[in-house]
Structure formats: C-alpha cells, structure tokens
Amino acid sequence: xxxxxxxxLFEMYERITAENPYDVPMRIYPAMHYTMGGLWxxxxxxxxxxxxxxxxxxxxxxxxxxxxxxxxxxQGLADGYFILPYTLSGYLATAxxxxxxxxxxxxxxxxxxxxxxxxxxxxxKGKRTVDSIHQELGKLMWNNCxxxxxxxxxxxxxxxxPGIRKEFxxxxxxxxSEVEINQALEKAGRVADFLELAELVCFDALERAESCGCHxxxxxxxxxxxxxxxxxxxxxxxxxxxxxxxxxxxxxxELLEFEYVTPSQRSYK
Amino acid sequence: MHLTLYVWRQKSxxxxxxxxxxxADDINPDMSFLEMLDVVNWQLNEKGEEPIAFDHDCRExxxxxxxxxxxxxxxxxxxxxxxxxxxxxxxxxGGTIYIEPWRSRAFPVLRDLIVDRGAxxxxxxxxxxxxxxxxxxxEANSVLVTKQDSDRAMDAAACIGCGACVAACPNGAASLFTxxxxxxxxxxxxxxxxxxxxxxxxxEAMDREGFGNCTMHRECEAVCPKSISVDxxxxxxxxxLRSLLKG
Numbered sequence: 334x335x336x337x338x339x340x341x342l343f344e345m346y347e348r349i350t351a352e353n354p355y356d357v358p359m360r361i362y363p364a365m366h367y368t369m370g371g372l373w374x375x376x377x378x379x380x381x382x383x384x385x386x387x388x389x390x391x392x393x394x395x396x397x398x399x400x401x402x403x404x405x406x407x408q409g410l411a412d413g414y415f416i417l418p419y420t421l422s423g424y425l426a427t428a429x430x431x432x433x434x435x436x437x438x439x440x441x442x443x444x445x446x447x448x449x450x451x452x453x454x455x456x457x458k459g460k461r462t463v464d465s466i467h468q469e470l471g472k473l474m475w476n477n478c479x480x481x482x483x484x485x486x487x488x489x490x491x492x493x494x495p496g497i498r499k500e501f502x503x504x505x506x507x508x509x510s511e512v513e514i515n516q517a518l519e520k521a522g523r524v525a526d527f528l529e530l531a532e533l534v535c536f537d538a539l540e541r542a543e544s545c546g547c548h549x550x551x552x553x554x555x556x557x558x559x560x561x562x563x564x565x566x567x568x569x570x571x572x573x574x575x576x577x578x579x580x581x582x583x584x585x586x587e588l589l590e591f592e593y594v595t596p597s598q599r600s601y602k
Numbered sequence: 603m604h605l606t607l608y609v610w611r612q613k614s615x616x617x618x619x620x621x622x623x624x625x626a627d628d629i630n631p632d633m634s635f636l637e638m639l640d641v642v643n644w645q646l647n648e649k650g651e652e653p654i655a656f657d658h659d660c661r662e663x664x665x666x667x668x669x670x671x672x673x674x675x676x677x678x679x680x681x682x683x684x685x686x687x688x689x690x691x692x693x694x695x696g697g698t699i700y701i702e703p704w705r706s707r708a709f710p711v712l713r714d715l716i717v718d719r720g721a722x723x724x725x726x727x728x729x730x731x732x733x734x735x736x737x738x739x740x741e742a743n744s745v746l747v748t749k750q751d752s753d754r755a756m757d758a759a760a761c762i763g764c765g766a767c768v769a770a771c772p773n774g775a776a777s778l779f780t781x782x783x784x785x786x787x788x789x790x791x792x793x794x795x796x797x798x799x800x801x802x803x804x805x806e807a808m809d810r811e812g813f814g815n816c817t818m819h820r821e822c823e824a825v826c827p828k829s830i831s832v833d834x835x836x837x838x839x840x841x842x843l844r845s846l847l848k849g
Contacts, residue, residue, distance in 0.1 A: 344682070345662055345663060345687070348663065348680075348683055348687040348688075348689070349634075349687070349689070351689065351691060413736075414736045414737075414739075415736070415737065415738060415739065418736040418737045419737060462644065462647045462648065464640075464643075464644055464647065506647075506650075508647065508650065508651075508652045508653075509652050513613060513614045513713060514614070514655055514712055514713040514716060516653065516655050517647070517652070517653060
C-alpha cells in the first residue's frame with residue numbers, strides 16, 4: 334500500500350540520501366517549499382493588462398495562505414478545465430483584435446528596453462558573479478523571511494536588499510555575449526527580478542501582523558506555539574501595486590467574505 | 603573528493619567542439635552530479651572563464667530537463683536515475699569522468715552539454731489534442747477505467763521526455779519515447795476518439811525528425827530514468843498496424 338501511494342517519493346528520497354526508507358526511518362526537517370502569491374487576476378483570470386490571462390501558479394489565488402503538495406496540478410487543471418474555457422472564449426468573442434505589427438511603437442519600445450537591459454548586464458563587468466549575489470540574497474531571505482519571520486528580521490532584510498541590488502547593478506560580472514546561449518546572462522535577468530520580488534515578499538510579510546497558513550510571525554503565536562490568526566484585521570488578500578523599482582508598492586486590500594464557513598486555526602495535533 | 607573531468611565544450615551549434623580537462627576539487631560525496639558541475643562552474647566563473655552550459659530545472663528527477671553522457675552512459679552508471687538524482691558518492695575519489703552531450707543526429711548540440719530536443723516537442727505536437735468536454739467537472743463515475751489500464755497508462759505517463767533513450771540507442775531511435783506517449787493515451791478512454799490518427803501521425807513525425815528505427819537492442823530501457831518498459835514499443839507497433847488496417 335505504501336509502495337503504491339508513495340513509491341516515487343521513496344525512490345527520490347533513496348537517490349538523495351542513499352538510505353532505503355523501506356528499511357530505516359526517514360529523516361525529515363521543515364524547509365521552504367513554495368512562495369505564496371502571484372500575479373493579481375480578476376474572477377475571469379485576467380490580469381491588470383487587458384487580454385493577458387494568467388492561470389495556474391503564476392497567478393495569486395486558489396490555495397490561500399497555505400499550499401499543500403500537488404496544488405500545482407490542482408490549480409492548473411481547475412483553471413484550464415473549468416474557468417478558462419468560459420472566460421477566455423468570452424473575451425475573444427467580444428474583444429476587437431486587430432493586426433499587431435512588430436513596427437508598432439509599443440513593440441519597438443519594449444524591444445529596445447530589453448536589448449538595453451541585456452547590454453547593461455554585459456557592460457557592468459564588475460567583480461561579483463551572478464551566483465554569489467543570488468546566494469547573498471537567498472541567505473538573507475532564508476534567515477529573515479523564511480519559515481519563521483519577525484518584525485525585526487523583516488526590517489533588517491528590507492534594509493539590506495537595496496544594498497545588494499545596488500551591488501548587483503554596479504559590481505556584477507556577466508561573462509560571454511548575447512549572441513549565443515548564455516546561461517549566466519539568463520540567470521542575471523532572473524536575479525534582477527528576485528531582487529525586486531524579495532523586497533515585495535518582505536513588505537507583505539511585515540504588513541501582515543498575524544500568523545496564517547505558512548506565514549508564521551514569531552510575535553503572533555499561541556502559548557503552545559501554533560499560528561495565531563487575526564481574522565478581525567487581516568481577512569483580506571494583499572494585492573500590491575507596482576510603482577517602479579526600489580519604490581514602495583501600494584497595498585490594495587481585497588476583502589475576503591466567508592458566508593458558510595469561518596476561517597479557524599489549523600491544528601496539526 | 604577530487605576528480606578530473608573531461609567535458610565537451612562547444613560555443614555554438616555551428617562551431618566545432620572539443621573535450622576540455624577540468625579539475626573538480628573539494629567535492630562533497632553527498633552532492634548531486636549537477637551540484638558538482640555547479641561548483642566547477644563557480645570556480646570557472648571566478649577565474650573569468652565561461653561556465654559549462656547544461657540543462658537543468660527541477661533537480662528531483664521529474665522534469666526531464668537534465669541529461670548527459672557520463673562515461674559513455676546516458677544519465678551515468680545508476681539504473682532508473684536521472685543525472686540530477688545521481689550523487690557523487692557513486693564515483694571513486696581521484697577518478698576521471700568523461701561528460702558529453704546526448705549524441706544523436708536528431709538532437710543537434712546547441713552549446714556544451716545542451717542539445718536541441720525540439721524534435722520531441724514536434725512529435726508531441728503531431729499527436730494533437732484529445733477530445734474532452736471542459737467547463738465543468740464530469741460526474742466521477744461516468745468514465746470508467748480499470749485499475750490495470752490505469753496503472754499501465756500511469757507507467758507510460760512516467761516518461762519525462764529527457765531523451766536518454768535516443769542517446770543510448772545504437773540506431774538513435776525515439777521509439778521508447780514515442781511509444782510511451784502513444785500508449786499513455788491509447789490505454790485510456792479519453793484517448794479513444796483520436797486513437798488511430800494519433801499513432802499514425804506520431805510515428806510519421808518520429809520518422810520525419812531523422813530518428814533511427816528500433817531493432818530491439820533495449821539500450822533505451824536500460825538507461826531510462828523512469829524504467830519505461832520496451833513492452834510499450836510492442837504496443838505502439840500494434841497500435842500502428844491496427845490503425846493502418848482500420849484506416
């Protein structure tokens with residue numbers, strides 16, 4: 334029965350640890366698995382950009398503050414099977430879709446912005462590798478915005494991130510060129526994004542002065558160490574509006590209304 | 603651990619490549635093979651040399667991105683193990699490891715250890731869609747699948763499309779991959795409406811891409827990280843014949 338249900342997980346575990354979980358107890362410890370949230374969408378799964386639909390885990394909703402295993406499949410399937418067939422076809426039926434040419438000024442502007450960014454990465458020629466900056470940011474987030482968070486830690490992270498970002502844009506060294514496959518260049522683009530995203534995650538974790546789902550704030554726990562919810566003050570989705578790099582995003586609260594069930598503290602006991 | 607690596611370096615598809623020697627020092631035996639390459643790449647990067655390019659993503663053996671010839675064997679010496687699941691404890695300290703990209707006419711090298719597996723995508727695309735109703739959840743018991751069929755379909759669906767089967771095959775055949783995909787849908791009720799046209803199209807696409815023919819060496823099965831059985835190749839051949847006769 335265990336082999337039938339968990340055979341693939343046990344096999345993965347054996348490859349990593351060189352221990353056979355059918356014979357010896359498994360060694361398990363808590364770790365970050367996923368970052369909640371994603372692009373804001375409306376009930377039709379359309380983002381703030383008209384015609385841009387976001388489904389699956391790229392969008393924010395469905396599983397709330399906690400994400401259990403295999404939710405990626407659930408979210409992708411639910412959106413793809415049940416929602417998009419109605420909403421996307423509804424949009425296509427009513428939208429006026431004209432011809433879009435690559436000569437359009439919007440396209441030209443976007444293309445030149447991206448080309449400039451790639452040139453910028455390659456021209457910094459500093460002393461730090463992309464990986465070393467990625468690791469510095471990762472460690473900061475792991476320690477201060479990971480499984481256990483606190484006001485002090487989050488404020489510390491928010492003080493440090495702008496410095497790492499500055500270091501990245503002043504002192505990163507991306508080798509190679511843009512004409513062939515360049516994984517360091519690809520990674521530089523990702524890390525530049527992470528430097529913004531990390532700050533957003535910290536803003537959000539600091540603002541939510543409660544513990545809820547996977548968001549555990551040290552200051553907000555019950556006497557026996559469980560998450561202490563505060564539904565009176567935090568029963569909303571935090572939608573953060575982007576206002577430019579390095580600038581504080583604006584919080585838009587979307588209230589959650591529960592008619593039949595009420596949110597309650599989850600017990601793992 | 604201290605290892606000597608010989609790695610295939612090739613700047614682009616049109617340029618000639620060669621094996622280059624590297625020292626992999628201070629390798630922890632509990633590192634995965636890809637983590638070992640990460641360490642080598644950090645060291646190269648620090649020295650101002652361009653890192654070794656290789657494909658990777660999930661690093662837990664479920665996405666099919668990674669894959670390389672390790673001492674001449676696709677995904678290396680361990681059975682049922684993708685490159686990312688292979689750990690350095692299985693190599694001898696002080697030993698030499700030869701690392702090359704998948705070798706197949708249908709998988710041109712793009713850079714270093716990265717090959718273009720677009721041929722697999724085109725085989726999948728040729729299989730087209732399946733006809734199912736969307737928009738609302740179907741009643742759970744309206745489509746019945748026997749446990750036996752469900753298990754067999756699941757075994758076929760375990761294929762992650764890494765391409766090791768092609769790399770290991772003396773003929774460069776993509777039969778195991780295509781057979782897994784064909785069988786997955788042929789076994790399930792949801793795959794029935796297009797059952798005939800799908801196998802014909804996918805086999806034709808496979809031939810068009812320049813893959814070789816299967817002559818049952820079973821090298822594919824031996825290196826497959828998901829232990830896909832060559833039984834599925836027999837099933838694909840049967841499906842193909844059935845469709846030709848019915849067609």
